Amino acid sequence: MNNDLSRAFPAATLRGLWTYRDFVLGSVRREFASKTSNAVLGASWSLLSPLAMIVVYTVIFAQVMHARLPGVDAAAAENAPYAYGIWLCAGILGWNLFAAIVARAQGMFIEQAGLIKKISFPRICLPAIVVLSALLDFGIMFGLFTLFLLGSGNFPGWVFAALAPVLLLQTLLAIGLGTVAGVLNVFFRDVGPFVSIAIQFWFWLTPIVYPAAILPDSVRALLLDWNPMARLVAAWQDVLVAHTAPDWAGLAPVALLAMLLCVLALYLFRRRAGEMADEL
Structure with missing residues (x-):
């Protein structure tokens, strides 16, 4: 049972993850430490880099460049100066987060070819490490x-807890898609590139740096209806901006897609586990 997902999924899979939990957590720690091991400031970069991004988007865009959300008049913008940055x-x-999981997952089996070839290693650990x-x-x-958000007085309150299921849903979508791509990438190396x-095109097809309202009606309907990340980003x-609960009904198709991708990923993973070791 240790050489792949095994026929006893999900109990055997969870048992394998639990058995190798020290390996999974140790791999995560080593990967995090390796990012700053040769840096003078060390782990401080893990704080400075995201802090710089927040300053750029919230302070420079909103305050220096006087950018504001489309459809918000000047008076409202004065009362919520950080709305655009947030x-x-x-x-x-x-x-x-979505892009990072997909990018890492599509290459995880090739990157860890040495581990894949070890019979006693449960391959389900690799997606867990990526996530x-x-x-x-x-x-x-x-x-x-x-x-x-707390310091600027923009914390949304109790509705903030609604981000937990959104985060879970997005993670499942990403690891499902990434694992499917990862298995296919072992056999067809064009899949990775x-x-x-x-992913680059997908970013620009998702209303992230522009509001969906500026798009023509036909294009907007296409993006919102068929782009699962558009619904997640909107959530x-x-x-965080409107301080309202997500559109749970609108996220239902995304949840279904995430479940289907995870099932497909596990199916491919289980069926092709032995062949993957030979290909690598």
Whole structure:
């Protein structure tokens, strides 16, 4: 059962993850430490980099450049001077987590070819490491952003808790898609570059740095109806900017898609586990 997902999923899979939990957590710690191991400021960069992003989007865009959300008049902008910066940060932070998981997952089996070839190694640990590493980076950035919301008087209140299921849904969508791409990438090496390019186009097809309201009606309907990340980004913006609960009904199709991708990923993972070791 240890050489792949095994026939006893999900109990066996969870048992394998629990058995190798020290390996998973240790890998996450080593990966985080390796990012700053040779830097003079060390782990401080993990705080300085996201802090710089928050300052650029919230202070420079909103205060220096006097940017504001379309449709918000000058008087309202004076009362909420950071609205545009918060709107940008909400979308970009959510997108960056999604893109980071997909990007890492599509290459994880090739990068860890040595581990894949070890019979006793449960391969399900690799997606877990990818997710936890991405969530650690995201947690640092989002923690600083939350402190900014509190300090600037823009904290949304109890509705902030609604981000937990949104985060879970987005993570499932990302790891499902990334794992499917990761398995295919072992057999068809064009998949990796294709996913990287597709993610770049996907970013600009998602209303993150521009509001969906500026798009023509036909294009807006297409993006919002068929782009799952558009709905997830809107959920982040609803909570952090409008201080309202997400459109749960609108997120239902995204949840279904995430579940289907995860099931497909597990199916491919289980069926092709032995062949993957030979290809690598």
